[in-house]
Amino acid sequence: MRLFSDFKYLLFPTRCFGCRELGYSICSQCRKLWNPHPYLSKVSNLMVYSAIPYSPVAKNILLAAKELNIKSADQLVLIALRASLSELFQKHSSCALVPIPSGRSSNRRRGRDFLNEIATTVAKDFGVAVLPLLEHHRNIRDQSKLNISGRRENLAMALSIKPQFHGNYSGENVVLLDDLVTTGATINEANRALTRGGFKVQAAATACVALRRRE
Numbered sequence: 001m002r003l004f005s006d007f008k009y010l011l012f013p014t015r016c017f018g019c020r021e022l023g024y025s026i027c028s029q030c031r032k033l034w035n036p037h038p039y040l041s042k043v044s045n046l047m048v049y050s051a052i053p054y055s056p057v058a059k060n061i062l063l064a065a066k067e068l069n070i071k072s073a074d075q076l077v078l079i080a081l082r083a084s085l086s087e088l089f090q091k092h093s094s095c096a097l098v099p100i101p102s103g104r105s106s107n108r109r110r111g112r113d114f115l116n117e118i119a120t121t122v123a124k125d126f127g128v129a130v131l132p133l134l135e136h137h138r139n140i141r142d143q144s145k146l147n148i149s150g151r152r153e154n155l156a157m158a159l160s161i162k163p164q165f166h167g168n169y170s171g172e173n174v175v176l177l178d179d180l181v182t183t184g185a186t187i188n189e190a191n192r193a194l195t196r197g198g199f200k201v202q203a204a205a206t207a208c209v210a211l212r213r214r215e
């Protein structure tokens with residue numbers, strides 16, 4: 001079978017970034033899974049609008065965009081966020097987007113501020129501004145290895161409003177933007193920091209949502 005796989009590799013010298021199969025950068029199976037539908041969830045009192053259920057394939061697509069800088073993966077994230085935001089802006093008046101910031105070390109590693117870039121592109125479609133208001137004021141640990149209470153502890157008071165925005169835009173309506181909502185700890189913390197700074201957080205939009213099974 002060696003010969004066959006070599007031949008296949010010559011025809012498709014790339015792998016699907018969703019499932020790692022040889023073929024196009026995103027295979028038709030994985031592309032089918034990335035089909036936006038409105039998903040509504042709630043973090044405290046905040047409505048979260050999402051478009052794609054989180055899955056191993058969705059995880060790989062987000063990683064391909066964030067960590068590997070694959071442009072077609074960026075496009076998929078944009079498609080999802082556009083769907084989430086169209087749903088959101090049917091219920092809420094249009095207002096500025098606030099991307100949830102990645103840690104400084106992630107931005108250094110990636111060579112870009114992923115969500116800020118995505119927000120800037122998607123904001124143009126809706127004719128709204130991007131306000132990169134938030135920053136991490138201490139180092140946070142990688143969330144993926146922590147459970148719910150660990151995440152809550154890790155994120156408590158982790159975000160604050162950048163000094164240059166203090167006292168500005170007071171009372172301004174904003175919408176939070178993130179790639180994924182799992183436990184809601186990040187969105188909760190961003191909501192807390194912005195509300196404390198005098199902003200009115202209308203809702204949040206994410207590309208993916210980790211649907212919790214009802215027990």
Ligand SMILES: [Zn+2]
Binds near residue numbers: 017018020026029
């Ligand atoms: Zn695939």
